[in-house]
Amino acid sequence: MKSKRCKPNELSYSLLLQSYAKAKHVEGIETIEAEVYSGRIFPSWVILRTIIISNFKCRELRGVEKAFEEIKRNGYKPDTLILNIMLSIYAKNAMYDRAHEMVNLIHQSGLQPDLITHNSLIDMYAKSGECWKAEEALRGVEHSGLQPDVVSYNTVINGFCKQGLLQEAMRIFSEMIDSEVRPSVFTYNTFISAYVSRQMFREADEVIRYMINHECEPSELTYKIVVNGYCKAKRYEDAMDFVHRIAEMDPSFDESLVHKLVLHIQDYDE
Secondary structure: OOOOOOOOOHHHHHHHHHHHHHOOOHHHHHHHHHHHHOOOOOOOHHHHHHHHHHHHHOOOHHHHHHHHHHHHHOOOOOOHHHHHHHHHHHHHOOOHHHHHHHHHHHHHOOOOOOHHHHHHHHHHHHHOOOHHHHHHHHHHHHHOOOOOOHHHHHHHHHHHHHOOOHHHHHHHHHHHHHOOOOOOHHHHHHHHHHHHHOOOHHHHHHHHHHHHHOOOOOOHHHHHHHHHHHHHOOOHHHHHHHHHHHHHHOOOOOHHHHHHHHHHHHHHHO
């Protein structure tokens, strides 16, 4: 790329980093990083920001953190996107103190937390089993004047379901409907998993019927969750009965899936 006729600039390197990220070409990103950190390429705010985004897309967390430290070392001001990336990384890795540092930094920088910021906090609390704090973070979305989305609600519902607090999960589901946020297949699968894990198969059937009646087509995973529940309880006949009932419940059901589910049950029974 370098020659007497064509000298790469900030835009050139940024576009190259973006293309490497899209191709998941980590070595290419690392080559440019080495040039930046050795001083051969000027570490501008734009280039460092692009390095963070590129590493994040490739799930190279060390690369993200190093570029973030370089931004701070050079006295640059991170924007909301950069801080959201850092918050997401710390939240997913249960580094709660660091995650809160990022939230505080957003406020201290005079930036406005967006829905991604709030959803990262909700996810952090839900995954750590602090589902009440996850709900509190959900209220924070509403108080900030933003509208929670399907991810916001799904995360809180999933948190309550994992703690066995199904009534609380249903309460959040009702709020979701009242707010005119359309539940996704993931929303319903979360409830089905919770019911099946407690061998509440009738309730799981009701959820599937509700999905179909409200124009949300169950996925293959939806049915596998129920079949697996029966099989783990060694209720193979019930699993077979469920598979044969699917066609009655779901007019759009693919018959080829019946064969796959039957084979799945037979594998368990061997």
